[in-house]
Amino acid sequence: MNAPLPAEMLKQHLIDPEICIRCNTCEETCPVDAITHDGRNYVVDPAICNRCMACVPPCPTGSIDNWRLMLREQAYSLEDQFGWDELPLEKPSPAADMPAAAEPREPQGAAASETQAPVFAAPGSVVPPWSAAHPYVNLYAPKAPVTATVVGNFRVTDTEMGSDVHHIVLDFGKQFFPVLEGQSLGILPPGTDAQGRAHFARQYSIASPRDGERPGYNNLSLTVKRVTEDYEGKPFNGVCSNYLCDLAKGDTVQVIGPFGSSFLMPNHARANLLMICTGTGSAPMRAMTEHCRRRIGQDENGKLMLFFGARTERELPYFGPLMKLPKDFIDINLALSREPDQPKRYVQDAIVERAADVAALLADEDTYIYVCGLKGMEAGVLQALSEVAGPQWDALHAKLREQGRLHLETY
Numbered sequence: 001m002n003a004p005l006p007a008e009m010l011k012q013h014l015i016d017p018e019i020c021i022r023c024n025t026c027e028e029t030c031p032v033d034a035i036t037h038d039g040r041n042y043v044v045d046p047a048i049c050n051r052c053m054a055c056v057p058p059c060p061t062g063s064i065d066n067w068r069l070m071l072r073e074q075a076y077s078l079e080d081q082f083g084w085d086e087l088p089l090e091k092p093s094p095a096a097d098m099p100a101a102a103e104p105r106e107p108q109g110a111a112a113s114e115t116q117a118p119v120f121a122a123p124g125s126v127v128p129p130w131s132a133a134h135p136y137v138n139l140y141a142p143k144a145p146v147t148a149t150v151v152g153n154f155r156v157t158d159t160e161m162g163s164d165v166h167h168i169v170l171d172f173g174k175q176f177f178p179v180l181e182g183q184s185l186g187i188l189p190p191g192t193d194a195q196g197r198a199h200f201a202r203q204y205s206i207a208s209p210r211d212g213e214r215p216g217y218n219n220l221s222l223t224v225k226r227v228t229e230d231y232e233g234k235p236f237n238g239v240c241s242n243y244l245c246d247l248a249k250g251d252t253v254q255v256i257g258p259f260g261s262s263f264l265m266p267n268h269a270r271a272n273l274l275m276i277c278t279g280t281g282s283a284p285m286r287a288m289t290e291h292c293r294r295r296i297g298q299d300e301n302g303k304l305m306l307f308f309g310a311r312t313e314r315e316l317p318y319f320g321p322l323m324k325l326p327k328d329f330i331d332i333n334l335a336l337s338r339e340p341d342q343p344k345r346y347v348q349d350a351i352v353e354r355a356a357d358v359a360a361l362l363a364d365e366d367t368y369i370y371v372c373g374l375k376g377m378e379a380g381v382l383q384a385l386s387e388v389a390g391p392q393w394d395a396l397h398a399k400l401r402e403q404g405r406l407h408l409e410t411y
């Protein structure tokens with residue numbers, strides 16, 4: 001049986017800044033708001049963290065799973081953590097002669113011992129579908145990235161529109177970089193920040209299937225939007241997005257990853273895919289759809305239903321190729337919120353409009369749901385699914401999460 005820690009001891013939770021890709025998953029999932037960030041690092045407040053472990057399974061890199069046994073009075077402060085470029089060396093344990101099995105779920109201090117850590121219910125699954133193929137993760141880290149060569153860079157939105165989205169193809173030659181649909185990678189942009197430190201990696205979902213952007217080639221694609229303003233609409237040039245969108249054929253980039261072990265498509269025959277996305281959140285949906293397209297005629301695909309949101313038709317990535325897909329292969333529903341002379345329509349509106357068909361998919365235990373796009377869409381999509389499912393939604397929602405059949409990747 002694990003022995004509790006003495007009151008003066010702490011098993012401090014830390015995030016490795018060298019591995020972290022700043023995807024914000026940990027901060028979003030922490031139920032007690034112990035995790036925060038600045039422009040550089042994600043950190044954990046030792047005064048708040050109750051070691052409930054809710055943030056550990058969703059982390060795509062494993063950077064979140066670091067613990068240091070130390071005296072409580074010597075705990076690393078938030079200021080310490082914000083200043084790190086790497087985790088400090090582990091100090092000799094101050095409790096070497098104590099029971100060594102105290103593990104991260106033990107209560108901290110008197111206040112924590114009076115109440116149990118809250119039970120956290122994530123809105124989406126943290127486990128993959130039961131039949132998903134085995135993913136490789138963390139093969140390359142920031143200190144030892146892999147080099148890829150740009151073999152294509154194409155704009156996939158109308159050139160007259162402000163939304164500049166690029167389809168970028170990277171080739172790895174003879175270097176091992178296996179991926180599955182739904183995984184992501186990190187790009188290390190060149191240069192340094194205002195403090196003279198190397199830029200940290202930015203995360204991008206992979207937009208091509210497991211056998212390559214071009215079948216049989218060791219390449220993959222990304223869907224990247226050029227960032228030219230911040231969330232308040234003020235001018236701001238995204239470091240990595242502009243770097244990627246400006247790359248030319250033959251340029252090389254430094255890549256880390258792959259990342260992601262849960263947002264994966266099922267690997268058994270006739271599984272249904274209900275895909276809901278906005279903007280560049282279409283990347284993993286494109287990967288899954290293309291994998292299924294290459295299996296047409298093999299009696300392996302189930303039903304594919306896509307809800308795709310954008311401001312206008314001309315700002316919708318991959319609009320042309322999407323419209324050419326056979327209608328008996330995929331059921332496509334567009335939701336355009338700024339189309340001239342049309343009422344505003346969001347993906348959640350389209351879901352409710354197709355309630356009967358969505359309900360039939362929800363009732364099928366071979367249906368897997370994927371949501372990707374801006375964080376603001378998440379609540380609306382879940383509410384729409386709740387309306388479609390009716391009174392049994394709470395039980396169904398819990399079942400979908402537990403079985404790895406409801407996956408959310410919002411940012």
